[in-house]
Amino acid sequence: MPFIPHTEEETRLMLEAIGVRHIDELFDEIPADLINEKLDYVPPALDEAGIRRLSRKSADADGHYINFIGAGAYEHHIPAAVWQIATRGEFYSAYTPYQAEASQGTLQLLYEYQSMMASLTGMDVSNASLYEGASALAEAVLMAVRAQRRKQRILMPVSIHPAYRETTETIVKNQGISLSNIDYASESGTIDMSQLSDELGDDVAALVIPQPNYFGALEEVDALVDLAHKRGCLVIAVVNPLSLAILKAPGEWGENGADIVIGEGQSLGIPLSSGGPYFGFMCCTQKLVRQMPGRLIGRTVDADGKQGFTLTLQAREQHIRRSKATSNICTNQGLMVTAATLYMSLMGPAGMAQAAKLSHANTRMLVEKLTAIEGVEVAFNSPVFHECVLRINTDVDDLIRAITAQGIIAGKPLESDYEELKNCLLVCATELRTEAEMDDYALHLERIVSKR
Amino acid sequence: MTELIFEQSTAGRINNAQFLAGTPAIDDIPESLLRKKRPGLPEVSEMQAVRHYTRLSQLNFSIDTQFYPLGSCTMKHNPRICNEAAMYDGFSGRHPSAPDSTGQGVLSCLYDLQEILKDISGMSEVSLAPMAGAQGEFTGIAMIRAYHEARNDDAREEILVPDAAHGTNPATAVMCGYKVREIPTLDNGDVDIDALREAIGPQTAGLMLTNPSTLGVFETQITEIAELVHGAGGLLYYDGANMNAILGKVKPGEMGFDVIHLNLHKTFSTPHGGGGPGAGPVGVNERLVPFLPVPKIVESSGEYTLLDKKDCPQSIGRLSCFMGNTGILLRAWVYARLLGHDGMKRVADYATLNANYMKAKLEQAGFEMAYKTRRATHEFILTLKKEKAETGVTAMDFAKRLLDKGYHAPTTYFPLLVPECFLIEPTESESLEELDGFIKAMEEIQQEAIEQTEMVKSAPHSLPVRRLDDVRAARQLDVVWQEEQT
Amino acid sequence: MSNVPQELKYTRSHEWVLAGDDGQVTVGITDHAQELLGDMVFIELPEIDHELSAGDECSVVESVKAASDIYAPVAGTIIAVNENLADAPELINEDPYGEGWMFRMQISDASQLDELMDAAAYEAIEEEE
Incomplete structure (x- = not known):
């Protein structure tokens, strides 16, 4: 029997100690009509060799593609040491550090993680992580509404990732919070300032600012933050953490900086894995720390005055505050954060800046190569970080199908989320893409476009 | 004490192997x-980083190194093949x-997993989208809300929850x-x-129930409860x-539940990872199917x-950017x-056998069970109320002393209803020797509480740190390291 | 046995009330309550000028392992809060009836005070617990 060590003799001894003859007797409090051991679907057990064979077959079926797609998840270099250390049993198979004395490893690591994220975002504090980026935005919205007490409206630019907007809607809609769209300017692909200015009324709790936005474009963050703050509204920044190795930290946007910063942590050493597990990060100003959801690790001293780490401000959380907690969230994404902390330590500020710059430069090179093809043009005129929207003179769905067949994921088509962006493709080239791969992509694209 | 990674940093040190070529x-x-201004990330060599985090890992208790009978958390063996397979290139590299x-x-x-979960839970459909138990709960209650709203049944504003x-x-x-009642x-x-x-x-709108309950006993009146809730037009949440206590034995769908969530990081052994990631799939019966979250996997x-x-207009929507964990x-x-x-089925059998064995042995050793007349499920509660009254040694002291003896403490002070409690869950993967070792440790502490009270009250004594000043x-x-401090 | 000053009025939810001149009252939590909750780490105080009905939740006291709502003992308007608690929440543990006071209210109807418990009645409640 898998993962059950008992010999028959041991089972007999244990039953004897309990004073029953058969294991089934241990279930005698369950009404007999509820016992149903019949499983119709679950197949017989596989041994380890069998499951390895089956898993490998499935994984191999998915093969290997050259990714020119980002749209919220990015294929970056991951140092080998990241997952070798993160999957050490002492990290991998430990639980939430409730017994602090027996969890100093995880706790110190989380404190270091919080420190790294606060520094990267330029904020005062960071929590120990949330599930992933989109639901982190929902938590930030709830947090802003708590902090602003009676204001219930949030301004959500359309240039935020559509799945982030959908997720936020799912999570906050039952609490009387309204989410108002702000359009993007059609030339720049960035927030429409005049519409924003009109919408920024007294009832607005927060403005969400993506940087870079979903289209890869860089928003005028300084002006946006100052405008929002002037109208008494908080700023929630949605950022890519790797970009912060070279882009201005949200804590320094405008006069006073963003108030809450969230984002998807996947680009810090987490594999793509069809969408998860990733982790969401959340940082904020000191003033808002008690409104923050999720675990928080503090440094303190032990009975001998020696430095140690522990969960702190737990009274905000569901296991103490129950129905009045800041969120129902129970854990963080510990293992993912372990990997991210290793990633940031192994890369260092220089290594991360280099990866960010290379991603930027590669995307620029890719865009040059692709727009050299007739019928392919850049959709917006803003500077970008490492993604760009291309408008292509052909049916994008057909194009994707054809290029996928060549082992290349061409990008993310935008039309299903943005009607007006027909035949537009969001492309990305991280530091891992080579010029040869870009040439290959360009070659196939040219062939397809020229067929029309 | 292990220095912080920042304290090992030297300005200008670059880990060249990870500094990718190019200008x-x-x-x-x-x-x-x-x-x-550069972010204040550590500037260390690869060896420094590897050594630092390897050392930190060694400060942890974990399933791989210790018996970890944390009640309600199901800390069972995490087979390595599960991790190996999930990390195969074809899986981990796919966008x-x-x-x-x-x-x-x-x-x-x-x-295939969806179908397996349907089978063991007796539900009509399963969604794998929720990323944790708490998100599974959210999904379930949001679906209950959507169901009532779709029927224009708007007056239902209360969820019932056992204390x-x-x-x-x-x-x-x-x-x-x-509102919660x-x-x-x-x-x-x-x-x-x-x-x-x-109250009903x-x-x-509905009743949320855990069965077996957080008190380590099977709720025997479940059929009657289901009838009451349904009779009033409410839905029953599992x-x-x-x-783990009833896997392969009892199906929640057959107990009358309309919507359930499962914690795969408990019952299905995915790693706890120092506090996540988890996965909290939900299962529903026929009437809630239209409201399941997206994306939905169909064949x-x-x-x-x-x-x-x-494709699913009545869905409560998306819970994450992509498709969950x-x-x-x-x-x-x-x-x-x-x-x-x-x-x-063996899981439930042996998890229950282990729990009942520990309960019997600890009872013999003179410990008081919170629900003596009841069978243990996969876990049980003992109360150290008597020990506290006699010696002043609390459940927290017992817990800390167990750490000294190489055992992770059980869940303490939960559920809140039982004073000075330990919620003990051994899981099926622990051997008889390990259980006996833990029982012996408890007996020793019982003696120590009488003979060396202060020593127990100031435990732990052999861990990297002593009790921390919460x-x-x-x-x-102090949640963020500041350079100026050093 | 905890300290229950004779001159104060009490609520079932462990607030004490000191009636002053001109319809002003000072509110805090009792010695018994601070003992139950343990070392205070944070106090969330009401907003000045906030109007409250008797029984409204108006602030939160937080210790390491618990958080507890504080209710307005009478109807009225918040006119002052104890700003010192922001940096020194331990004042509630050290001196619950003095330096650890929480807020002052202006009340319109002084007869409300008659509905609160006197020291003897509150001591009886403590006994029960």
Whole structure:
């Protein structure tokens, strides 16, 4: 029997100690009509060799593609040491550090993680992580509404990732919070300032600012933050953490900086894995720390005055505050954060800046190569970080199908989320893409476009 | 004490192997959008980083190194093959927004997992989208809300929760815009059904129940409770935290539950990872199917597709940017296939055998059980009320002393209903020797509490740190390292 | 046995009330309550000028392991809060009836005070617990 060590003799001894003859007797409090051991679907057990064979077959079926797609998840270099250390049993198979004395490893690591994220975002504090980026935005919205007490409206630019907007809607809609769209300017692909200015009324709790936005474009963050703050509204920044190795930290946007910063942590050493597990990060100003959801690790001293780490401000959380907690969230994404902390330590500020710059430069090179093809043009005129929207003179769905067949994921088509962006493709080239791969992509694209 | 990674940093040190080649320019981004000051990340060599985090790992207790009988958390063995398989290139390298045609392998595994979970839970459909138990709860209650709203049944504004429930239950109900009403528990651990009858009415949207309950006993009146809730037009929510106790034995759908969540990081052995990631799939019966979250994995003549909100207009919507914690779901799938048909039932059998054995032995040793007349499920509660009264040694002191003896402490002070309690869950993967070792340690502490009270009260003595000053941690909040401090 | 000053009025939820001149009252939590909750780490105080009905939740006291709502003992308007508690929440543990006071209210109807418990009645409640 898998993962059950008992010999028959041991089972007999244990039953004897309990004073029953058969294991089934241990279930005698369950009404007999509820016992149903019949499983119709679950197949017989596989041994380890069998499951390895089956898993490998499935994984191999998915093969290997050259990714020119980002749209919220990015294929970056991951140092080998990241997952070798993160999957050490002492990290991998430990639980939430409730017994602090027996969890100093995880706790110190989380404190270091919080420190790294606060520094990267330029904020005062960071929590120990949330599930992933989109639901982190929902938590930030709830947090802003708590902090602003009676204001219930949030301004959500359309240039935020559509799945982030959908997720936020799912999570906050039952609490009387309204989410108002702000359009993007059609030339720049960035927030429409005049519409924003009109919408920024007294009832607005927060403005969400993506940087870079979903289209890869860089928003005028300084002006946006100052405008929002002037109208008494908080700023929630949605950022890519790797970009912060070279882009201005949200804590320094405008006069006073963003108030809450969230984002998807996947680009810090987490594999793509069809969408998860990733982790969401959340940082904020000191003033808002008690409104923050999720675990928080503090440094303190032990009975001998020696430095140690522990969960702190737990009274905000569901296991103490129950129905009045800041969120129902129970854990963080510990293992993912372990990997991210290793990633940031192994890369260092220089290594991360280099990866960010290379991603930027590669995307620029890719865009040059692709727009050299007739019928392919850049959709917006803003500077970008490492993604760009291309408008292509052909049916994008057909194009994707054809290029996928060549082992290349061409990008993310935008039309299903943005009607007006027909035949537009969001492309990305991280530091891992080579010029040869870009040439290959360009070659196939040219062939397809020229067929029309 | 291990120095912080920042204290080992030297300005200008570069880990060259991770500094990728190239001389990229960023001259097309306006200065005003660029960072002026480098982030305060550590500048260390690869060896320094590897050594530092390896050493930190050694300061942890974990399943791989210690017996970890944390009640309600199901800390069972995490087979390594589950991790190996989830990390295969074809799985770990696939982009979530790549066409479905490039993900038939991973989708077939997830679909198989969905079907397995349907089978063991007795529900009509399962969604793998929720990323944790708490998110599964949110999903379930949001679906209950959507169901009532779709029927224009708008007066239902209350969710009922037993007072013994986990804190996520009431917190979730509030996130979904409901008021919470708590239902008291009887002395034998069952729900006070008279109080329930009194509380239930046209304002009731639903009842959230864990069965076996957080008190380590099977709720025997479940059929009657289901009838009461349904009779009033409410729905019944199953918190699957304790599914390990009944896996392959009892199906929540057959107990009358309309919607359930399962914690794959408990019952299906995915790693706890120092506090996550988890996975909290939900199962529903027929009437809630239209409200399931997206994306939804469907199969048609051997081809797997993801459906989104446009395909499922009544869906409560999306819970994350992509499709949940796929890598965790894959680990659970591997585990489920390793257990197979017969293995499922064995889980509940041996988890229950281990718990009842420990309960019997600890009772013999003179410890008081909170629910003596009841069978243990996969876990049980003992109360150290008597020990506290006689020696002043509390459950917390016992817990800390257990650490000295190389055992992770059971869950302490939860559920809140039982004073000075330990919630003990051994799981099926522990051997008789390990259980006996723990029981012996408890007996020793019992003696020590009398003979060396102060020593027990100041435990632990052999861990990297002694008891920590939680009050200072909260009053003088230090959650981020500052360079100026050193 | 905890300290229950004779001159104060009490609520079932462990607030004390000191009636002053001109319809002003000072509110805090009792010695018994601070003992139950343990070392205070944070106090969330009401907003000045906030109007409250008797029984409204108006602030939160937080210790390491618990958080507890504080209710307005009478109807009225918040006119002052104890700003010192922001940096020194331990004042509630050290001196619950003095330096650890929480807020002052202006009340319109002084007869409300008659509905509160006197020291003897509150001591009886403590006994029960």
